[in-house]
Amino acid sequence: MTGTxxxxxxxxxxxxxxxxxxxxxxxxxxxxxxMAVSASQVQALYDTPAKIIxxxxxxxxxxxxxxxxxxxxxxxxPGVGVILVNETSLWMALGCALMSVxxxxxxxxxxxxxxxxxxxxxxxxxRHATISAALIVALMANVVVTASTTxxxxxxxxxxxxxxxxxxxxxxxxxxxxxVTAVAAQLASTGRAALxxxxxxxGLAFIARGIGDISTSWLAWLSWSSPxxxxxxxxxxxxxxxxxxxxxxxxSLAVTAAAFELxxxxxxxxxxxxxxxxxxxxxxxxxxxxxxxxxxxRGALLGWTVGVFxxxxxxxxxxxxxxxxxxxxxxxxxxxxxxxxxxxxDVYLSTALRMMAMLVMGFSLSSVLRNRSxxxxxxxxxxxxxxxxxxxxxxxxxxxTVAGTVVVLxxxxxxxxxxxALVIGDAAQVPRMLGASLALLPALLVVIGLAVLLFGWLPRxxxxxxxxxxxxxxxxxxGDVLRLPxxxxxxxxxxxxxxxPARPWQTLPIAVLGAAAVVLTAAGxxxxxxxxxxxx
Amino acid sequence: xxxxxxxxxxxxxxxxxxxxxxxxxDLDVRVGEVHGFLGPNGAGKTVTMRxxxxxxxxxxxxxxxxxxxxxxxxxALHRRLAYVPGDTNLWPNLTGGEIIDLLGNxxxxxxxxxxxxxxxxxxxxxxxxxxxxxxxxRQKVALVAALASRAELLILDEPTAGLDPLMEAVFQDCxxxxxxxxxxxxxxxxxxxxxxxxxxRVTIIRKGRxxxxxxxxxxxxxxxxTISVQVAHDGMEIAGWPGVFDVRRDGVRVSFxxxxxxxxxxxxxxxxxxxxxxxxxxxxxxxxxxxxxDAELAEAGVHQ
Ligand SMILES: Nc1ncnc2c1ncn2[C@@H]1O[C@H](COP(=O)(O)OP(=O)(O)OP(=O)(O)O)[C@@H](O)[C@H]1O
Ligand SMILES: [Mg+2]
Numbered sequence: 110m111t112g113t114x115x116x117x118x119x120x121x122x123x124x125x126x127x128x129x130x131x132x133x134x135x136x137x138x139x140x141x142x143x144m145a146v147s148a149s150q151v152q153a154l155y156d157t158p159a160k161i162i163x164x165x166x167x168x169x170x171x172x173x174x175x176x177x178x179x180x181x182x183x184x185x186x187p188g189v190g191v192i193l194v195n196e197t198s199l200w201m202a203l204g205c206a207l208m209s210v211x212x213x214x215x216x217x218x219x220x221x222x223x224x225x226x227x228x229x230x231x232x233x234x235x236r237h238a239t240i241s242a243a244l245i246v247a248l249m250a251n252v253v254v255t256a257s258t259t260x261x262x263x264x265x266x267x268x269x270x271x272x273x274x275x276x277x278x279x280x281x282x283x284x285x286x287x288x289v290t291a292v293a294a295q296l297a298s299t300g301r302a303a304l305x306x307x308x309x310x311x312g313l314a315f316i317a318r319g320i321g322d323i324s325t326s327w328l329a330w331l332s333w334s335s336p337x338x339x340x341x342x343x344x345x346x347x348x349x350x351x352x353x354x355x356x357x358x359x360x361s362l363a364v365t366a367a368a369f370e371l372x373x374x375x376x377x378x379x380x381x382x383x384x385x386x387x388x389x390x391x392x393x394x395x396x397x398x399x400x401x402x403x404x405x406x407r408g409a410l411l412g413w414t415v416g417v418f419x420x421x422x423x424x425x426x427x428x429x430x431x432x433x434x435x436x437x438x439x440x441x442x443x444x445x446x447x448x449x450x451x452x453x454x455d456v457y458l459s460t461a462l463r464m465m466a467m468l469v470m471g472f473s474l475s476s477v478l479r480n481r482s483x484x485x486x487x488x489x490x491x492x493x494x495x496x497x498x499x500x501x502x503x504x505x506x507x508x509x510t511v512a513g514t515v516v517v518l519x520x521x522x523x524x525x526x527x528x529x530a531l532v533i534g535d536a537a538q539v540p541r542m543l544g545a546s547l548a549l550l551p552a553l554l555v556v557i558g559l560a561v562l563l564f565g566w567l568p569r570x571x572x573x574x575x576x577x578x579x580x581x582x583x584x585x586x587x588g589d590v591l592r593l594p595x596x597x598x599x600x601x602x603x604x605x606x607x608x609x610p611a612r613p614w615q616t617l618p619i620a621v622l623g624a625a626a627v628v629l630t631a632a633g634x635x636x637x638x639x640x641x642x643x644x645x
Numbered sequence: 646x647x648x649x650x651x652x653x654x655x656x657x658x659x660x661x662x663x664x665x666x667x668x669x670x671d672l673d674v675r676v677g678e679v680h681g682f683l684g685p686n687g688a689g690k691t692v693t694m695r696x697x698x699x700x701x702x703x704x705x706x707x708x709x710x711x712x713x714x715x716x717x718x719x720x721a722l723h724r725r726l727a728y729v730p731g732d733t734n735l736w737p738n739l740t741g742g743e744i745i746d747l748l749g750n751x752x753x754x755x756x757x758x759x760x761x762x763x764x765x766x767x768x769x770x771x772x773x774x775x776x777x778x779x780x781x782x783r784q785k786v787a788l789v790a791a792l793a794s795r796a797e798l799l800i801l802d803e804p805t806a807g808l809d810p811l812m813e814a815v816f817q818d819c820x821x822x823x824x825x826x827x828x829x830x831x832x833x834x835x836x837x838x839x840x841x842x843x844x845x846r847v848t849i850i851r852k853g854r855x856x857x858x859x860x861x862x863x864x865x866x867x868x869x870x871t872i873s874v875q876v877a878h879d880g881m882e883i884a885g886w887p888g889v890f891d892v893r894r895d896g897v898r899v900s901f902x903x904x905x906x907x908x909x910x911x912x913x914x915x916x917x918x919x920x921x922x923x924x925x926x927x928x929x930x931x932x933x934x935x936x937x938x939d940a941e942l943a944e945a946g947v948h949q
Contacts, residue, residue: 222737222776299737299776386772391743396750405736487734491787494698494728495751498720641701 117234121242125216129246136208137250139579144201144258144276147590148265151193154592161187168195172430176319177464180332183347190271190346193262196590198275202340203315205254205283209247210307213290216243219300237369240291244365247287255280271346274354278340281357285336286311288361291368295375305412312416316423323427336360398497398505405483406476406506410513413472414520417465421524424461425542428454428529451611458525458542459608465521466549466603467582472517473553474578476510477560481571485644499638507561507630514553522546545609551622552602556581558629565636568643651676651711651798651829652697658705659692659853666692668853669706674831674846679824681844682833683934689853690833691731694802697831698728711798724753727791731802731833733783735775741786742771748790760793766815780807792819799823799830805839817843837930849934861930868928868936869902872911877919886911898922 126133155161165184168174175181179199183191217239255276262272290307297303314335321331321338332338339360342353394400480503483489492502526542560574584593584601598604602625605618652674659667667689674680682690695701697710699719708715713722735744745764749755764771767785775783784807791799799820805813813836820830820843834840840847841861848858857864873895874880880899884892888907893900903911915923 387740387743387774389740389742389771391739391746391750393750395743396747398751401747405738487730487732488736490695490700490730491728491734491748492751493700493719494723494726494730495748496720496724496753497751639702642695 114235114237115241116238117232118238118241118245121234121238122245125242125246129212129215133212133246133250135576136212137253140201140204140208140254141257141261143204143583143587144197144254145261145265147197147587148193148258148262148267150591151196152189152265152267154590155189155192161189161192164192172323172427175323176424176427177460179341180322182341182344188346190267190275193267194271194275194345194347196587198279198341198345199315199318199337200586201258202279202282202337203311205251205279206286206311206315206336207308208250209283209287210290210304210311212247212250213243213287214294214300214304214307216246217291218294218297218303222300236373240294240368240372244287244291248284251280251283251287254283268346270349274343274345274349274351277354278343278345278357281354281361282336282340285357285361285364288364288368292364292371295368295371301409305409309412309416312420316420320423323430398492398501399508401492402479402505402509406479406509406513409472409475410509410516413469413513413517417468417472417517418520418524420468421461421465421521422528423524424465425458425525425528425530426532428458428525429532455611456608458529459545459611461525462521462542462546462549463585463603463608465525465546466518466553467578467585469514469517469521469549470553470556470578470581473510473514473557474560474574476513477507477557477564478571478574479510480506481564481568484568484642487644489642493642500634503561503564503634503637507557510557511554514557515547515550518546518550518553519543541610548609548614548619549603549606551619551626552606554626555602555622555629558626558633561630561633562636563633565633565638565640568640649676650674650709651678652680652831653709654693654697654706655708656706657693657696657703657708659689659696659701659703666853667696667703667706670850670853671855671858672848672850673858674829676829677824677827678845679820679830679832679843681840681847682831682850683835683837683840683847684833684850688850690850691802692853693850694728694800694831694833697800698723698726725796726798726800727752727794727796728800729784729787729791729802729804731806733787735778735783735786737776738774740772740774741769741778741782741789744775744786745771745790745793749794752794752796754795755790755793756795760789763789763793763819766819767812781809781812784808785812788816788819792823797828799828799832801830801832803833803835805834805836813839837934841930847930857933864930864933865928866905868933869904870908870925870927871900871902871932872915872923872925873898873900874915874923875899875921876915877921880918883911883915886914 155164165181165187168178169181169184177199178195181191181195183194220239258276259269259272262276263269286307289310290303293306293310294300294303297306315337317331318335318337318341321329321334322341324331333342336357339353339356342350344350344353395404480489483492483506489502493499522543522545523539525546526539529542530536530538556574556577559577560571563571563574581601581603583591584598585603587593588598602622605622607613607615607618650673652672654670654672657667657670657672658665670689670693672682672693682693684690692701696703696708697715699715699722702716710722711725715722735741739747742764745755745760749760767789769782769785769789773782775786778786784804788801788804791801805816808816817839820832823830824845832840832844844861846858846860847864849856849864857867869890875898881892881894883889883899883901886907887910888904889911890902890904891900
């Protein structure tokens, strides 16, 4: 790596900052805001030692909570800081990681697919400048998140060292996954595939940490196989181990070096895995709008189905440990009292299914946005100049989106059900969990409908529907910590689905959600039928 | 008249916010002809074609395509036409052959023998993924898909952009074949030699308005013939004759331009002066075209 390979990095950094002048500040501000509000709410909620002890004794050694929150370092002598770590650390790390994955892919592999990349490289831009610029911006974004959240958390009244360790740890996870995505961008053959690879690696690392932390067996090493595990291993507010942050930094540097190395071994616009010649004729089924839509989306559908199934199976297979813990730990009595008769296992399972549904919503949105990306890429123009009607064209992608959502959602139910059925030896759990997961479908359809509505009437704002997913996730995961008022929580369609299997089935809310989805979708289709095709 | 119009636009208007892309455009394409659609960058050619395809909705005026309404009857009309867009964007992970089949089937089937023949004539490798094609080869995929259809109307937006001269010649043959079969072609292009070769009639537009329309002969009448002559003596008095412009001395010769209707009278008067040598050439489309843009060039501050 000589100096000349980096020429032009500064200009590219400015270009990225300009192109992402809306997107990036939204991510950064969203993450900072989430952390700041969480910090102050936790502070207000756990204002006496008794309440803090109450929290830690409920959480401690509860595998269901360990898997979603962390192992609870410092619970032996707890301060309010360890509660903050337990509530925010992993999710903030996941948020920073996803921000980096999207950012780096967008400005490296995905960008290469446009003709702009060639144009840029033909100007004075060094070979490593593109990757460097994307990584620098990712670093800047994560540093801003870390610095701001550290200041805000300290300002709310937490200790400085602990705040810095906590905020630094999740910021560094963001940096680490920026580097990981830079490598994925070299390996994958398309921007879409690189994005999938980066996100899948983040998800895998997230799950691996969870399995490691609840395992007492040989699998415990998994905690230390994952950047998320290292972030938790920093032990903020519990005798900080700063070397774990150094470990994250070293990992990021090593992976970045690998990305640089790989990038010189391939041509612009291609992946490491070279393309072979394809078929000269198209199979008949793929030359219809529906066939094409399926063909374009089947790779993503397969990836999501497998990823969601595996994740769900992991969450399902820890279900039995909850029963065991119930026998061992009388302190949980209070916690059960709040469940109004439902078994703690069922509450856990319904929580797991809901988390899975949020993940599935990620698939649904990326799938429904395909209409818009086909339009901006100019493919829609070719399609709609044939005897394909507008209804049929949007409808085909929508059919794939809805059918795909059912498949991925079913995979989540089957995964949780199968995992749980295997560990407790009760096959009846499989259909039970499958049914409970599919009950969440109308909530997903509402969000899909919202995307179609935007696509029909405000096409350039269609991507804003990711904001709806962010809102659903914040309400679902942070609703309690943030003490969000009821009407805000009611905005999330997931909140209206009865929490099966912990609660009984209710027809009315599900029917209302289904009807809302139909109305939103129909309104969006009418809008699209009337509007011009537009570019980006 | 209505029956033999494949495309008719009357006072078509299209605005994008403050931009008036089409400002009362007229276009008349007769059944069976090859119609050239010319105009400087940003004149509105692509916008017109996209309105004709129902991809955009006109804000005013009327457009008729094969006797139907391009917006309301889009699907039925699209069975009868094939379109090659200006920016050829192809699904990067499909092969050229797959894309030809896809677009062909979506248009209601393609002619198998013609498909094979065109792939051969254009020397296209149909097994390559679209992302691996060069620009010219991507263009060929779109062209083969359109030409292999049984469409009665071809709408081609700068179809030869990126083709090498050999392939350009193949394309011109294909358009001639299409005309021989009775198909209609609307062709936008910046390559005037090509338009001159293949088109029966042309429409020239500027800033969203039609400035000229007619057969090449008709348009030539509106333009000036260039004459370069050597006469017995000086000859500069020619400058005073009616219908004569731009008189220049060129060594022993005098060159000037003559309005088409004045050509006969000018030649007679030259004969009276005693012609030693004379050369004349009719206006090329290029000259015609440039003359139409004179006004625009002047506005842009270009002086000739
Ligand atoms: N979607 C759009 N939004 C805003 N303005 C547009 C849009 N499409 C076209 N225009 C404007 O309409 C005008 C006509 O554009 P058009 O693409 O039809 O030109 P053209 O004649 O095809 O030019 P070229 O020869 O460069 O292809 C231009 O000023 C262009 O900027
Ligand atoms: Mg154009």
